[in-house]
Amino acid sequence: MKKLKHEAELVKLALKAGMGIAERAGAAQFEGTDSRKDKLEYVYRLLVFAKAIQPLPKGQESQENIRHKLALWIQRRLPKDHPLHG
Template identity: 60%
Template sequence: MKKLNNEAELVKEAIRVGDVYAQKRGVGKFEGTDSSHDKIAYIYRLLVHDKLIQPLAKGEDKEPAMKHKLALWIHRQLPEDHPLKK
């Protein structure tokens, strides 16, 4: 698993976009007290359920791997001229 440039910032953006996606789908909204781990796990599972990303292999669904999957997902969604893609 090769780390992306700006992976931490990409994960933050994935959480933001994932929150909007979940709200538009009507399946939930994050509260200010929700931990980043809970947000990451929820968004990852939602995207897997909606078949927008491939699930991780059984036993490999730990937080660092989920963060990496979310970073890859948002990286593909961003336009080519976005600052996080540089």
């Protein structure tokens, strides 16, 4: 798995977008005390459930792989002229 250019910024953007989707759908209410790890995992599982992304193979659901998967998801959704787009 090759790390993406601006992956940290993409993960941050994906987390914000995913949390917004979850809250608007009434599926979750995030608190300031929730860990980033828990938020990332929740957003990942929500997107898999919604069939917005393919699930990672069993045994490969590490935080690094989840972050990478979310970064790819948000990068594909960005407009071509966005600074973080491929």
